[in-house]
Amino acid sequence: MSGREAILGAVRRSLKRQPEDAAARAAVEARLGARQRGPIPARAQLEPGAQVDLFQTMAEEHAATLTRVARAEDVPGAIAEYLSGHNLPQRLRAAPDPALENLPWDRHPLLNVAHGRASASDEVSLSGAFAAVAETGTLMLLSGERAPTTLNFLPDTHIVMLKTSQVVGSYEDAWARVRAEFGNGKLPRTANFITGPSRTADIEQTIQLGAHGPRRLHIVLLDDGPGGNGPGNAG
Template sequence: MTARDAMLARIRSKTAKGSDETRRAAVDARLAQHPRNLIPERGIGDEDHRVRVFTEMMQAVGGSVEIVNDLNDVPDSISDYLRNSNLPAHVRRGSDPVLARLPWHRGTLEVAQGRAEETDRASVTRAFAGIAETGTIIQVSGQDNPTTLNFLPEVHIVVLEASAVFASYEEAWTKLRDEFGEGIMPRTVNMISGPSRTGDIEQTIVRPAHGPKNMHVIIVR
């Protein structure tokens, strides 16, 4: 027995209760039950309340939020945002079926499809969910919304349905299990709270750090 084995054996003798099989069973039971942690009251409320809190929290970390009533207004909103930001009228999106059905042809906006490229200035993705308590976007990887679109372009534009804004993370994980199946996960789940930034140097906020300089969320009622 090595010194490490001896140390771990002493720890187990003081902390272990029951056999390894008993402990494994207890862990499996807890994972199967999906117990929820303490839920902050901040995000709890009706849809209007959740959207309002999400907006406040996203803006607090440097993101911007726009609310539209009709999904078909999204292309016009993106065009206005790019023009007001002095950016080219060009975005890249994935193969998300909801984004694919939008009337991109109405204006002068150029739309490319696929993974982000180094020359892309702006991307548009559809969020899996939004979390009111922290103003966080949940993105899942895949061809519908490639992960590179979240981080490579200078500007990340996110389309988020108001009905997908939840009070807490636990509700978003429940939706994830319901849609993908128990024990099945997408390759990546990204939780994004505002544009990329850092305060490592003298606690001075610098944007960007390792991702988009700006993040704009369009909430569709």
């Protein structure tokens, strides 16, 4: 008998159930189909503008920094300014995403931008967010051909571009947007929820930032209008 059958058999014996238990199967199908939400915190159900403000407050509380910009063409300038403000090199590894590639980088000739996955020598990376969750100041990034995951973890400084229309209240709202984009039950290889920079408290319970992942997380928040919690609003 294979390990699989042995284990499933042992589980069924303990549950005192036959493999063909129609009622149990129906209960499971119903549960999977309903995608019932549990209690959603009140703070995750604010109106869109307040949700964006809460996102900012919570992200900053978790040691992320955030700059708001009004127009897409202001993004490269905001990044150049952040880098010089932190004495960081004017060199970026950005996700190969047209939304980032098409920004007017040429207005900042000192800023050197390459696109692709991160390598060990990259000090600063730039990714685009898929969504952001206001209740805890959490970014949601999805992997894909335009979004390599290494950008989120290898460099010392991680910069993320986020639009206000991408800010939702709860994790469930973010999953609803993922389903709207990828279909029910389908996910990209990696979904990263990121709340602030890397940290550890493994030495005497004192919090240190930058354990293995980025030491700094900077969010450039582009105001492109209100967000909202519906799945059809995927900025």
